[in-house]
Amino acid sequence: MALTPVGTYGRPEWKGYGVVAAMENGRGPTVLVRADLDALPVEEKTSLPYASKVTAKIDAGQTVGVMHACGHDVHVTCLLGTARMLANLKDEWSGTLLLVGQPAEETADGAKAMLDAGLYENFPKPNYALALHSNAELEAGKVGYTPGYFLASLNSVDITIRGVGGHGSRPEHAKDPIVLAAQVILAIQMIVSREISPLDPAVVSIGSIHGGTKHNIIPDEVRLQLTVRAYKEEVRKKILASLERMSCGIALAAGVPVELAPIVKVNETEFTPATYNDPVLTARLSEAFMTSLGAQNVVDLPPLMGSEDFGQFGLDGHQIPTFMFWVGAVDPAKILASKRDGTALPPLHSSYYAPHPEPTIRTGVKAMTLAVLELMKK
Ligand SMILES: [Zn+2]
Numbered sequence: 001m002a003l004t005p006v007g008t009y010g011r012p013e014w015k016g017y018g019v020v021a022a023m024e025n026g027r028g029p030t031v032l033v034r035a036d037l038d039a040l041p042v043e044e045k046t047s048l049p050y051a052s053k054v055t056a057k058i059d060a061g062q063t064v065g066v067m068h069a070c071g072h073d074v075h076v077t078c079l080l081g082t083a084r085m086l087a088n089l090k091d092e093w094s095g096t097l098l099l100v101g102q103p104a105e106e107t108a109d110g111a112k113a114m115l116d117a118g119l120y121e122n123f124p125k126p127n128y129a130l131a132l133h134s135n136a137e138l139e140a141g142k143v144g145y146t147p148g149y150f151l152a153s154l155n156s157v158d159i160t161i162r163g164v165g166g167h168g169s170r171p172e173h174a175k176d177p178i179v180l181a182a183q184v185i186l187a188i189q190m191i192v193s194r195e196i197s198p199l200d201p202a203v204v205s206i207g208s209i210h211g212g213t214k215h216n217i218i219p220d221e222v223r224l225q226l227t228v229r230a231y232k233e234e235v236r237k238k239i240l241a242s243l244e245r246m247s248c249g250i251a252l253a254a255g256v257p258v259e260l261a262p263i264v265k266v267n268e269t270e271f272t273p274a275t276y277n278d279p280v281l282t283a284r285l286s287e288a289f290m291t292s293l294g295a296q297n298v299v300d301l302p303p304l305m306g307s308e309d310f311g312q313f314g315l316d317g318h319q320i321p322t323f324m325f326w327v328g329a330v331d332p333a334k335i336l337a338s339k340r341d342g343t344a345l346p347p348l349h350s351s352y353y354a355p356h357p358e359p360t361i362r363t364g365v366k367a368m369t370l371a372v373l374e375l376m377k378k
């Protein structure tokens with residue numbers, strides 16, 4: 001078994017890379033099992049004896065607390081447990097198992113970095129790719145699955161609305177980008193409601209708006225930051241085109257010179273395609289889960305508009321069937337208490353997020369081992 005670092009980044013200050021272990025065990029399919037390794041700049045406040053005390057310097061140079069607030073520590077533990085189980089059960093399966101530790105899931109560029117570094121050229125290209133994610137609402141001991149679209153694609157978009165600045169008392173001599181921004185913000189609300197079929201889920205949210213310095217100054221520009229989520233590739237492309245068309249159309253109608261048309265920049269690196277659970281593979285593996293874990297412990301869950309870069313391992317157009325499933329990670333007593341008191345459970349990325357260690361890890365290891373055995377059994 002070889003353990004190889006894979007994946008580099010364009011930014012030299014980033015030292016992270018992925019690791020791949022290939023377990024070769026005779027003829028048969030190649031199955032990739034992925035765990036994400038990265039943590040988040042969130043200071044842990046769970047007060048657990050094993051709470052993270054790690055700190056790191058972020059881009060602005062300040063030191064912040066760091067924790068696995070997305071359960072990626074659970075995922076790594078499950079990957080190691082699955083490797084150990086399958087090493088012990090070597091007589092029951094044949095083929096090649098690729099165990100992938102992926103960095104930079106949260107910035108949505110780790111999977112792509114590993115693929116760009118030749119993951120599928122230096123190792124056998126998999127017939128199937130599998131992953132699990134801890135779930136902050138499902139009780140420990142259960143797993144959840146979603147056939148078809150599971151998580152949405154993600155695009156980060158920057159819109160700079162340019163005008164002609166001037167004195168606040170003389171708007172007739174300016175082209176006010178703040179009023180244009182207000183029109184653009186409202187027009188954008190019509191993309192999902194009027195241009196996309198109600199049967200195709202999509203979200204456009206504006207998370208940031210910045211412009212101006214003082215009460216009596218009309219500024220030169222206003223900057224917007226947006227997140228765009230969709231399942232279907234054609235819907236994603238249509239939304240991006242509409243953002244450009246609406247922004248430019250509104251500026252044109254206001255008489256902004258063509259050379260000052262809004263700049264709509266789709267961030268190249270902050271992109272991930274939708275996570276799509278191959279329906280045939282999902283049916284086969286959820287069946288195997290029900291047989292071994294009990295039907296009451298296997299739940300069909302609705303898709304989400306959150307995003308993950310695991311879909312990258314399936315390549316464009318879902319060439320490789322992929323399946324990502326949930327592993328319940330909440331203490332059942334906490335679920336009961338939250339229902340009783342009407343209080344919310346700490347979500348993923350919260351400084352209070354604390355996956356219940358057992359039976360979460362055992363269930364994750366068991367389910368992933370079952371999934372691999374189902375695909376590779378002799
Ligand atoms: Zn996360």
Ligand SMILES: [Zn+2]
Nearest residue numbers: 070071072133
């Ligand atoms: Zn995560």
